[in-house]
Amino acid sequence: MTVSFAPIWAVDVIGSILMIVLSILCFRLARQLKRREADNIMWTYLVWICSALTIFAVSRSAGHILKQILLLTGSPHLWASISPFSGAVNTFTFILVGGLTLFFERTWDINQEVIQDRRSLQNAHSELLYLNENLERLVTERTEELALSEQKYRGIFEASRDMILVTAPNGRVVEMNPAGYQMLGFQSLKNENGEANSRDFFSSPKDCEGILSSINAKGFVSNIEMDLKHTDERRIRSLISGSLDQGAAERDSTIHFLVKDIEERRRIEEQIAQADKLASIGQLSAGIAHEINNPLGVMLGYTQLLIRQTKEGSETFQDLKTIEKHVRNCKTIVEDLLHFARTSPPKETTIRIDAAMDDVLNFVRQHAEMERMQIIREYDPSVLEMRLDEKKMKQVFMNLIMNARHAIGETGILTINTAYNPEGKSVEIRISDNGHGIDKQNLSRIFDPFFTTKPTGEGTGLGLSVSYGIVKNHGGDIRVESIPGEGSTFAIILPVVPPNISDESKIDGKIAADR
Structure with missing residues (x-):
């Protein structure tokens, strides 16, 4: 197929x-x-x-x-x-x-x-x-953000109640906020050399050098108490903290200081310490005075009996009179101690400060050889009537005026002025003299009990302590300023409407004899 x-x-x-x-x-x-x-x-x-x-x-x-x-x-x-x-x-x-x-x-x-x-x-x-298309917008937004940030921190810098100081590591002042200018009294940061240095702000330049060294070594300091210097040479106790801000380059580094004025806090602490001291001394004085008062009474009584039985003009009579004089002085001191130790609330009545002061001046003119002394009165008409214990306040005025008379002698100048402070709702009474003044080392002790610069036998050292207690019991304050060789000024600050002060918080004090 x-x-x-x-x-x-x-x-x-x-x-x-x-x-x-x-x-x-x-x-x-x-x-x-x-x-x-x-x-x-x-x-x-x-x-x-x-x-x-x-x-x-x-x-x-x-x-x-x-x-x-x-x-x-x-x-x-x-x-x-x-x-x-x-x-x-x-x-x-x-x-x-x-x-x-x-x-x-x-x-x-x-x-x-x-x-x-x-x-x-x-x-x-x-x-x-x-x-490229949004660069301008992005730059604008970033610039606005930086401006807001700068504004925020600038606001903190400007509004701070505490002093903020920026310096270079060597102490050269870069910037200071308004609180710093006000605290130190500076108008500008320029000095004779062209620029200010933080060393200019300290009472002791070595203190500043120590702080700068610590900050440069450790990177910070915290809560260090030191004295700064006001342009009027007044010292200001301050609490200082600082830290080192490392810049991109060493020359860009700065030190940022935060400085708190603790002068008022220190003054309050001193007042509390003074009140504690007065209370302790008052308790001690009360016990001692009661133990001494009775023997002194017996001594005075027997001395007076012997005087009545002794022929006036004899040597024994003169010796007994001398004993009587010194026993009376001792009893006066004991009574002052008892008055100092007792606590009694002010018995307030309505008084005028200028009228009370005039009453005291009229009294001391007649009994203290003040005819040749020049007295300047500067009363503020806006000071109205106040609720005060008239008797005790007159005792305060008396103590201060007599101390001034002792400081200036018979031919000095005594200035008394009053002023109303509407913001503080207080009245200030200033008693000034052009006497020898008070040494700086004594200013902190001036209100201590038994402290006196008078010769022995001319004062008990209780006048200012008692005055201090009286003013404090009225809710006020008493301060002293003095320049050796130029004079002293005692300032009494009283509230227009004194607060209700409980008995437990009142400082012991009552009328006593002159220092």
Whole structure:
């Protein structure tokens, strides 16, 4: 049986033609993709593969068709001559495809990195475009934020009630807030050398050097008590903290100080200590006075009996009078101690300060040889009537005026003035003299019981202590300012409406003899 090869030939020819057509279509599509993304190495690889496949398809299909034609025309020997060339072309095509695949496989990683870099560049380009378009707005927003931050911290700096000081590490003052100017009394940070140094603010420059050394070594100091110096040479007790702010460069470093004025706190602490001291001494004095008072009474009584029985003018009579005098002085001191130790609330009545002061001045003029003394009265008419214990307040005025008379002698100047403070709702009474003043080392002891600068026998040292207690019992305060060689000023500050002070909180004090 003879089998016909016609169907096989037909399939071979038609398949070869279709293979050529499909490979050419694939090549065209690959080129179109390549044109769209010329930098995509995948499309380049696809173009080369499609080209190789097209060559293979043309070579193989042409060979198959040519073979059938030669066999049909009876020329098989011619095909035998051409067949090796067709096989060589096919082999070359496969080698080309393999070579292309190996080449593009090696360049794939590089291509991916290139693509990633390109995307990064594109993103950076987009960001640059965004920044370029919005730079002015961003700069404006950032500037506003910085301005708000500067305004906030500047407000804290300016409004602080405590002194804020910024200096260089060597102490050169960079900046100081208004509280610092007010605290130290400075109008400007310029001095004779052109610029201020923090050493100018301390009572002792060595104190400042010690603080600067500690900060530069440790980076900070905390709550150090030292005396600063006001422009009027007054000392201000202060609590100092500071820290070193390291700048980008060493020359940009600064020291930031926070300084609290604790002068008022120290004054209150001294008042509390004084009150405790007065209370302790009062208890001790009461016990001693009671034990001494009775024997003194017996001594005085027997001395007076002996005086009556002794002839006046005799030596014995004079000796007995001397004993009587000194026993009376002792009894006066004991009575002062008892008065000092007793607690009694003020018996308030409505009085005028100027009238009470005039009564005291009229009395001492008649009994204290003050005719040649110049007395200056400066009464504030706005000081109205006040609720005070008239008897005790007159005793305070008496003690202060007599102390002034002792300080200035018979020909000095005594100045008395009153002033109403509407903000503090208080009245200030100042008694000043141009006498010898009080030494600085004695100022802190001036209100201590039994402390006196008078010669022995001329004062008990209780006058100012009693006055201190009386003023405190009225809810007020008493202060002293003195310059040796120029004079002293005692200031009494009384509330216009005295607070209700409980008996437990009142400071012992009552009328006593002159210091």
